[in-house]
Amino acid sequence: MEKFDVIVVGGGLAGLAAAYTLAQHDLEVLVLERGDYAGAKNLTGGRLYINPIRNLFPDLWPKAPLERPIVREGVMIMAAESSFSLNYTGADLASEPFQSYSVLRAKFDRWFARQAERQGAAIVTKTRVDDVIIQDGQICGARADGEELRADVVIACDGVLSLIAEKAGLRKPGKPKDYAVGIKEVIEIDAGLIEERFGLEEKEGAACLFMGAVTRGVFGGGFLYTNQDSLSLGIVVGINELMSSESAAAVPALLEDLKQRAEIARLIKDGTPVEYGAHVIPEGGWASLTKLYGPGILVAGDAAGFSMNIGITVRGMEYAMASGYYAAQAVLKAREKNDYSASMLSEYEALLNESFVMKDFKSFKEAPLALSNPRIYSHYPELINGIMADLYAVPDGPKEKLYPTIRKHLNWREMLAMAGDMRKVMKL
Amino acid sequence: MTDTLGLKAKLGLNVFKPNEHRHITIKPGREKDPRLKRAVLVCPAGLYTVTQADEVELTIDGCLECGTCRIACGTDVLDWDYPPGGTGIQYRFG
Numbered sequence: 426m427e428k429f430d431v432i433v434v435g436g437g438l439a440g441l442a443a444a445y446t447l448a449q450h451d452l453e454v455l456v457l458e459r460g461d462y463a464g465a466k467n468l469t470g471g472r473l474y475i476n477p478i479r480n481l482f483p484d485l486w487p488k489a490p491l492e493r494p495i496v497r498e499g500v501m502i503m504a505a506e507s508s509f510s511l512n513y514t515g516a517d518l519a520s521e522p523f524q525s526y527s528v529l530r531a532k533f534d535r536w537f538a539r540q541a542e543r544q545g546a547a548i549v550t551k552t553r554v555d556d557v558i559i560q561d562g563q564i565c566g567a568r569a570d571g572e573e574l575r576a577d578v579v580i581a582c583d584g585v586l587s588l589i590a591e592k593a594g595l596r597k598p599g600k601p602k603d604y605a606v607g608i609k610e611v612i613e614i615d616a617g618l619i620e621e622r623f624g625l626e627e628k629e630g631a632a633c634l635f636m637g638a639v640t641r642g643v644f645g646g647g648f649l650y651t652n653q654d655s656l657s658l659g660i661v662v663g664i665n666e667l668m669s670s671e672s673a674a675a676v677p678a679l680l681e682d683l684k685q686r687a688e689i690a691r692l693i694k695d696g697t698p699v700e701y702g703a704h705v706i707p708e709g710g711w712a713s714l715t716k717l718y719g720p721g722i723l724v725a726g727d728a729a730g731f732s733m734n735i736g737i738t739v740r741g742m743e744y745a746m747a748s749g750y751y752a753a754q755a756v757l758k759a760r761e762k763n764d765y766s767a768s769m770l771s772e773y774e775a776l777l778n779e780s781f782v783m784k785d786f787k788s789f790k791e792a793p794l795a796l797s798n799p800r801i802y803s804h805y806p807e808l809i810n811g812i813m814a815d816l817y818a819v820p821d822g823p824k825e826k827l828y829p830t831i832r833k834h835l836n837w838r839e840m841l842a843m844a845g846d847m848r849k850v851m852k853l
Numbered sequence: 854m855t856d857t858l859g860l861k862a863k864l865g866l867n868v869f870k871p872n873e874h875r876h877i878t879i880k881p882g883r884e885k886d887p888r889l890k891r892a893v894l895v896c897p898a899g900l901y902t903v904t905q906a907d908e909v910e911l912t913i914d915g916c917l918e919c920g921t922c923r924i925a926c927g928t929d930v931l932d933w934d935y936p937p938g939g940t941g942i943q944y945r946f947g
Contacts, residue, residue, distance in 0.1 A: 458938075459935055459936075459937075459938045459939070460938075460939075460943060460944075461870070461939055461943050462943075464944065464947055465942075465943040465944055465947075466918065466941075466942065466943075466944065467944065467947050468919075468944060468947050469947065529946045529947055530944065530946075530947030531944045531945050531946050531947035532946070532947075534947070550938070550939070551938040551939030552938040552939075553935055553936075553937055553938040569938075570938065584920075585920060586920045586923060586924075588934070588935070598923065598924070598927065598928050599923075599924045600924070601924055601925055604921075604924050606895060606897060606919060606921040608897045610863070611946040655946070664895060664921060664924055664925050667894055667895045667925070668891045668894065668895060668925055675893075675894050675895075675896075675899065676894075676895065676896075676897050677859075677860050677863070677897060677898075677899060681859065698863065698866055699866055699945075699946065700866055700867055700944065700945060700946045700947075701863040701864060701866055701867060701917075702867075702917060702919075702942075702944055702946075702947065703897035703898065703917040703919035703921070704917075704919045704920070705919055705920040705921055705924060
């Protein structure tokens, strides 16, 4: 029977980062991927922030097939028939090294898999892992396609549901309140048109998040990223909210509504939809992270719950890559002692604790609670748009003074409620 | 219900590799379970429908393997697995 040093379940960013790092240190690592190629099952919004992981993979970035550096950030707060936008740009975003790039996973992951192979990792595609092999309480391999494959340690990087971590007893099936569903269309469109419509220089990119009416006032939002010659347009909605909201629409209808709004329709005009995808996203933050290690097993990426929404940024991929990297580091340490027990592998959690990953998750512990406030998605978007409508209005006749115009919307009762909501937001 | 035709056309953009297994099935006897009705609203591919007999039905063709139904309905009412390796959705963009 063949034995590997490490079996990685899943050729996504966490798995490939782990395999790439382990192979660099000459370990025999096998990645099992159920898609036709790495990336075939993977979906992002999406954008990758490079800064926190730049130095973990220094050789990777110069040639990486990233789409466009994001030089402009936008937020569009939508009421039923109007919207209020904020845009931010600056030399910090618009000059190298760029902090983030739009990315398409089928392209990026496939390339990343080749880089891991170059380092010596074996990547076997079209193979679904069905179970882990447990011997004397220690995980020592995986079952795939009826075959038993042995290894000193298994790294579960099998995505947000992580059936493997479940089978290893490290987690239970996820609860609706801790997850959102994201759906996305990739819309092919001429690169020149992208630059013209978004006011970008050649090869520059923009990102925009939408909130409010886009989800009919429930937890979630929309997103738009410019790729090289396509747009990624999508919606994310809390699964709990979708199930329980009386006004809930089926998810696909929300995306259709978004596409038909005037603000969006003009951006995607003459574009051709080329793919429609959907994926579950961990939203529970710190409180819903799974157990990260066990005897002979580590869990990384979405599988562990490493995705974080703090409203203004929504991040997952760099946590995935970093957790894969630290999982690899923990395995290297375990290998020095030839000890793959849970207590030895707890080094993984220690490494994560010292890194930006756990520091971020701890800093933003309160984010899921703060962001669960439904007033953020229904009341405030209507309020701000109401204020803007009145401020900009020039009526037939005399115009009301500005401050009283605002105070009409922001009466004492409103201000009091806002102060209450602020208390939660101030924990972020 | 959404525009089913529009959704079918959208799913038609994707590359799916067929397989003979139904990787997600409704557990026998659970067809009328209220938990299952959640899938009708949450499935991004609109694959769950309610029949006239008030039973939930699942068409597996077009499944995006996103996992939403597993989380929304739970494993008491659904037998849920990924399709065998090399089958199902193959994203070209992702």
